[in-house]
Amino acid sequence: MKPTKVSRLLPLAACLAWNAHAVAGPAPVPTLTVIQGQAPEKAKKIVLYAVEEGRKTEIANAVVNEQHAFAFAMPAPKEGFYYLSADNRGETRIYIKPGDQLKLKMDNGAYTVLAGSAENKQLWQWQEQLSAISRHASLGDTTTYLSFFPTLEALVPKVAGLKKAVNTPNRKFNELLKYTMDVDVEHAAMSFLLIPHSKHPEKSQYPAYYRQIIQDKKYCDGRLLANGDAGRIVRLYQTFTYIMSTEKRTGPASLEENARLFCNDTIKGLFITESLGGFRTFDKLTDAITPVKQYLVTADQQQRYLAAEKALRKFAAGEQGFNFTGEDMSGKKVAFNDLKGKVVVVDVWATWCGPCKAELPHLQKLEEELRDKNVTFVGYSVDETKDKEKWSAFVKEKDMKGVQLFGAGWSEVTKFYDIKGIPRFMVFDQQGKIVTIDAPRPSTPELKALIEKILGKG
Template sequence: MKPTKVSRLLPLAACLAWNVHAIAGPAPVPTLAVIQGQAPEKAKKVTLYAVEEGRKSEIANAMVDEQHAFAFAIPSPKEGFYYLSVGTRGDTRIYLKPGDQLKLKLEYDAYTLQAGSAENKQLWQWQEQLGTISRYTSLGDTATYMTFFPRLEALAPRVSGLKKAVNTPNKKFNELLKYTMDVDMEHIAMSFLLMPHSKHPEKGQYPAFYRQIIQNNKYCDGKLLANGDAGSIVRLYETFTYIMSTEKRAAPASLAENVQLFCNDTIKGLFITESLGGFRTFDKLTEAVTPVKQYLVTADQQQRYLAAEKALRKFAAGEPGFNFNGEDTNGKKVAFNDLKGKVIVVDVWATWCGPCKAELPHLQKLEEELHDKNVTFVGYSVDEAKDKEKWSAFVKEKDMKGVQLFGAGWGEVTKFYDIKGIPRFMVFDQQGKIVTIDAPRPSTPELKALIEKLLGKG
């Protein structure tokens, strides 16, 4: 869900009037969810976040009025956890589904639920219990383990009973909250150990609760992705396992080793993308990610990786070409790196593209003139997956030579090289390094001259 901020936010007066209409006027739109309440005295705005693949995604802001009131109206919200933030300390977690009405009083480190759904009443009760230990994980807290550990040990054995008390009519929510209660406990316990304190315990002083956190194949359940803190949780867990380990490592664990901590592929992908910021060079990034790239299973994860690659390299001449993949006319996967050893000319095109087809005769003439030279021509089609047969038939009909690859839409090549229009021609040298990612077209003499210059250097 990626709504625009404007479309998700209705005027404050309209939101506050919603309850009046619900009583005295026509029935409101049943899919509209309304959140309203009081913000802390010095707060200027309240930000609303949805959860997308284990991360918080901002969807709207509400300015706080002179009475410290705020409100949101969300048309047809996707059911699940949302978060409210006033910009400091932790965020307030709520649960939304179409038709919900919530009224809250926000504080900087807590909140009071004044009115709301059965799900939010149950969630608030849990977060009140959780508050007995969560307040010790803020940067401003000066408590030590001598204060925190006894409270952790007091709450931990009570969680089983608290989960049994979760009994709203919403079975989906019940299962999510029960799962989240365990995740919350572990998250807070691990977070405390990594916070700066004036006194730190020895491992022998850790409560027994810490030993049960580490498990083989952690976070198998995809419900973790409904948690807006899932990204930080998986990174935290990797650090925690290192702290708890009795083995001495000659070097930090590789990304390939660390992803094996988790058994859910999407969560492995989440961990990988959360780790991308730790790489400072393009070579180190690709070396680490290549063995685990298959775990980047969602479009968002793949895009985050491409963005990380782009941030660590420039598209200047001499930079390594992106190792994209495509499927040839026989259904075989072909990677860019497989083509090294020759000058590589890539034509990004589509069967529906008039200018692309206009270049085809010129391209075929160029291929014929250079057919005995050390050059490979690659056609990379951005036709949609549904048009694969159309692409295949076109390639055969036009007797297109070289390496013809099907990219199934505007995929990794166009995203990586930020290609907005086609045809686009790109040239790479024999080592697979960039010569230009915006080459002249075959209908001009400049492309042939560029290729011949490279062949002369080889």
């Protein structure tokens, strides 16, 4: 991520003083841009975001005063879209160029341009039209497809006429806004489908517009990166193509397959870096990134990948396993290092976890099949301390074998291995080194095959 230069943004009073002083002297100065307005009634802070390669980056924040007013001053800002947010609740998109004087009123997601450039007045007019569908494409909205689809179908044919009405003196802005209009409608339409609602349509009930969204090669135009929501949009599109597909798949598409959805290399790189958080092991990350690494074309994308790799490197196969501890059924502390000498299979689970309990019969069958082998099965419960007796009773009732440990909540194992969901199975070799921290489940034959492969090397 690019660092924000201090000179890009100054407190309003300091900027005005600097600008006035500089005008009196001989040296030329950057043209000052001022953004000010009224914040929502209970807002305490307004945050200003710039757009860097399709993502919002905070560049300043302003405390709202007693009159609910705020202000920013920017010497020579880079021209383009910016975003304002009141206490991180909703966002207002604006357009800034050097010398602009913008005054607006914010009202919990909606806003009004009180005074400002032709670009902002035109952008405001578009966002007023877009709000007919965009306000229903967020979590918590109770609208169903029965009212959303007709509203969407009414807006889509109007967009061409709205584009023709974009006629500011700024040709660069005009072309960007026209492009962004199509992206905005697609964004709202896809978001609505992928947000939980009380009623959900069948694919046969989707308006024809949804079929138009899918293209052989999507988002070829680099102007998408001027949109602060571009990262979310490319992820949405990948998910949208999956739910619209009639092709039967045996598993999720690879990172390489998904990158092929897009034809612009920088946008492919954006999608790839947006996907990095889905990898939980170093090996899976590096295997997935190898065929697409050439699409990480910017310094920011390359830096994001290196950060993801660094975060997972300690989990790579061959690295020493974390020496966690837990309390067994007798109250004795047992450490991971105490188990060296055998292949160790760790099951991170809880009594409240349905999928965990569904794996138990398969796990017990696997334990029985390998009971004469050099393998230790460890159950590591993340039940809270208040449920310790419930855990103990469950272990006895189900006659759970192996080493059963109580971890007292989301403690050291889950924190170290960044476990966000359970069940999670992990496998370590006889020396206590990682084989994988995201192993197949016992309900699949792959876990037994993996264990036998390790035993064969021992």
